Amino acid sequence: MTLGLIILVNVLGFIPLIYLLISKNQINSSLKVLYPYLILVAFASFYELTGSLVFKVSVKYWFRIYLLLEFIVIYFFFKQVLNGKYGKLFVLFGLMYLILFLGLLFFWNSASISNLTADSYLSTLETIFVYVFSFLWFKDLFEKMTVSSLWNSSYFYFISGMILYFSGTLFLFLLGNLIHVNSHFSFKDFWMLNIIFNIIFRLILIVTVWKGRVK
Secondary structure, eight states, X not given: OHHHHHHHHHHHHHHHHHHHHHTGGGBOGGGGXXXXXXXXXXXXXXXXXXXXXXSOOOOHHHHHHHHHHHHHHHHXXXXXXXXXXXXXXXXXXXXXXXXXXXXXXXXXXXXXXXXXXXXXXXXXXXXXXXXXXXXXXXXXXXXXXXXXXXGGOHHHHHHHHHHHHHHHHHHHHHHHHHHHHOTTSOHHHHHHHHHHHHHHHHHHHHHHHHHTBOO
């Protein structure tokens, strides 16, 4: 069951990018801003299928790198769709994340703080970043009324998918270490929720690209 879901979520990770590349002549040019994120998701799926499942490589180093890359691509996504507004706020979050990321490197494999706990700090800051700039995007959207219907906006699906995904997995990242060390809980059972939220988000990514077709 778990293995099947892991394979499913990683296969789904390829579909948005493949669909975008195959249908690039039919896709609205505004969707180009999503290329970096879709490439990252596809690469993550490839790494987890080959490195983790086939060659049994530890994912702890990759997961920390992925958190950094994910923050970077989401950072530049919002920077582009918000047309360079809120520059000081972008700088503030960028510096906070960089300082936190570099600071946590000193505690890598440390007895004082586990890697799961360190990763949860990064995930929490990234979630706050997504919340703040999603709110600003919606605020600007409703002030300008540039989109006639949200259901026809690819950005709406992508941003809503991020809010759902980060909201759903934040609890797991915050309590991941506690679950891992407490014998009363099964870490694998809780991690299943992360897989399920990933599946939902990747399905939303497919809808995002599909909605980006030129009418």
